Amino acid sequence: MKIPPVKGTRDFYPAEMAVRNFIIDGWKKVSIRNGFEEFDSPILEHLQMFTLKSGDEIVEQLFSLKDRGGRDLALIPEMTPSLARMVNQRINSLPKPIKWFSVPRLFRAERPQKGRLREFFQWNIDIIGFEADDMLADAEIIFTTLDYLQYTGLTENDVVVKVSSRKLLSAFLKSIGIAEKDLPDMYALLDKKEKLPPDTFKALLNEKISERDKVSEILTFMEFDSISKIEKFIGVSDEVNEAINELLEHHRMLDEMGVNKFYRFDPTIVRGLAYYTGIVFEVHALNSELRAICGGGRYDDLLKDFGGPDIPAVGMGMGDCILEILLAEKGLLEKRLSKSTLDYFVVPAGVMTFDYEDGTVKTTAEDEVVKLTAQLRRLGYKADFSYKSTSLSKQLQEASSRNAGKCIIIGDEFKNKIIVIKDMRTGSQINVNVDTFLSELNLGANNAK
């Protein structure tokens, strides 16, 4: 009987796996060159880890289960709580700052849609444990994100990083008289601004706030489209001053790092999650209907909320689904995907038996193909042969379709231990003694070590 795949999940056949590997290998490579170390958590965590910060309603968006012992577990929908748990477990022995990355497989029980699946991969980079007023870590997180996006071939004509400050927003809202306790609701509402028609957004805002002048001040604030314009807010309150100075210093550092061309100040970036405390950002594709490619920011209170110390932290998460759509739209996948290749494809020229002159050995061409292929693999080369007994020309066709660099032909000459090596690009052939050939390869392999 036939069983279908689970809704909202993907099967990775070799072609799709090559795309996934291109994306994830790049995440790893760029993380490492930016000084991050890889870690990973289990896929299963206690459900409570997620309800603790997000309330019971989060359970609806999770895949959860009970183990034999009746414990409530969840398939993780994000990495940050696990990171907080792991860091807190070893907080005293880990050298600071902790610069870690991970590429977990995550799960959410939502209705699947374009670019948003129930099972996906996410790149996480986080820096934990530095001076709270130092903007270097915040800048490094955005630089590393942009380093990766440039690595894939995207440029400032394709993507923009929109930066804002949760601290500035909070200070601004308080300065116009919004109560501290109403802030989480306000964040959730303001986060929707870019996703709603202007009139709808304004109506929702009026519903929430009765004073017309406050609504108008919020709308004005949300329209500031450059870092210089917010400087006129300096002096509104100490907290506002601090937030603006952070933004200016952060921007200056990104400029030093050479990525100013991607930068845009945008106060509509609020980020839905409750735990952000400072700089927040999202990367968006330019002239595109796609959701954000990634997002992140400063979360100074999260470790403490999970039973750890009061220690600053900043991070970024990038899923693979939207990214893959963008890379495909820009033609960057076909350009950058390395084709699967072979170093050697070994073929028998007909079915023949070799009786050596000294009478000691008796093998067939097909035996020798298997033997030589095994030796090449042990030396570290990608080598293969055909499972079909076909003509030499069919075998060479198969070598070509497998993108073999060289073909080794075992034919009549092999009774004198001679193999024919055919360069598949130039078509040129040379004859060489098989033992000489292997010992030279072996020498090369040893030298390469």
Next chain:
Amino acid sequence: MKIPPVKGTRDFYPAEMAVRNFIIDGWKKVSIRNGFEEFDSPILEHLQMFTLKSGDEIVEQLFSLKDRGGRDLALIPEMTPSLARMVNQRINSLPKPIKWFSVPRLFRAERPQKGRLREFFQWNIDIIGFEADDMLADAEIIFTTLDYLQYTGLTENDVVVKVSSRKLLSAFLKSIGIAEKDLPDMYALLDKKEKLPPDTFKALLNEKISERDKVSEILTFMEFDSISKIEKFIGVSDEVNEAINELLEHHRMLDEMGVNKFYRFDPTIVRGLAYYTGIVFEVHALNSELRAICGGGRYDDLLKDFGGPDIPAVGMGMGDCILEILLAEKGLLEKRLSKSTLDYFVVPAGVMTFDYEDGTVKTTAEDEVVKLTAQLRRLGYKADFSYKSTSLSKQLQEASSRNAGKCIIIGDEFKNKIIVIKDMRTGSQINVNVDTFLSELNLGANNAK
């Protein structure tokens, strides 16, 4: 509040992650050089996929859950059913033989014990779609397995591959009068031989089979310890002959491939799973109490059972837990794990401001450190700096503890655009213009492409 990790799972801090990456990267590398292509399935599959072949009792050993739509899902405990599903979905368009590998994360709801956890990784290699009587695929699977184990540094003094034939066992049991319908129970019992004291095993066998001579014949068969000894069974039945010829041809091919030194015929290798139909094998550590490192065999009926065609298949699965214990016991992890290193560690020699002669630029040493590090990373180098404002000697100590190959010092000389490059192994230093240095690196990076 503190939340513990889930029982039977592992946290991968950077040190544990390095071990996991060493194991999994090796699995990938060796698969590719042996001509396998990578694929992957979702972690969630319909529960029915597992109950279909293994009955409802398997549910006890799985992590299962209901999605919002009330569908029963499972976290996959093995890869082969998903492989069969995916191959069947595209059976007509996939070129044969299909040579695929995967490194899935798997789950089983058992009591955790040494080398057996609830969440683990498993290397799978499978070949599907070849002539049923061709032993080449069976030999390639074992060769590739041994290629990997040798790649880790293990030798014939450490591991042995124990080979038997489910087909021979079935033919032999039928030849002494065991009914076809009793075979699955017999496999389950005989699979326990090596795990039970001899007397207990014999008692269980006597309980199952009343005729003393049959019990004695089975015990004799299970004691054969070489491939030559089974040849005396030739002639017992056509099926026995076929199974013995397969074993002999399979052994001859492994000999051609140069891995005979690892080979041992061992009829106690039965494999618990019901779906094997031909050659079966396990790799065991020599002189060790560890369970099998891996196992596999021919499963010619599985694709058909999952609604696909009648097509031969052979595969192998190797978990990471037992393997890691063995590699650690043999001292191969510390020997082979590549330490995390940096190409460049960039340090400011004190806090200083540079006013250039032309008066256009004014930066600090720390700014220049950040800027140069960003440039090095964009060129593809692993580069980092300290988050601490400490003395030059402390900074050099940090470079050393981070295994930096070179240190770049930005000090007084930088007012003339000169940086100091210190080789951390030899201690030698050179002074060079920063722009010259970067353009030479850039040239090198372009040449290397």
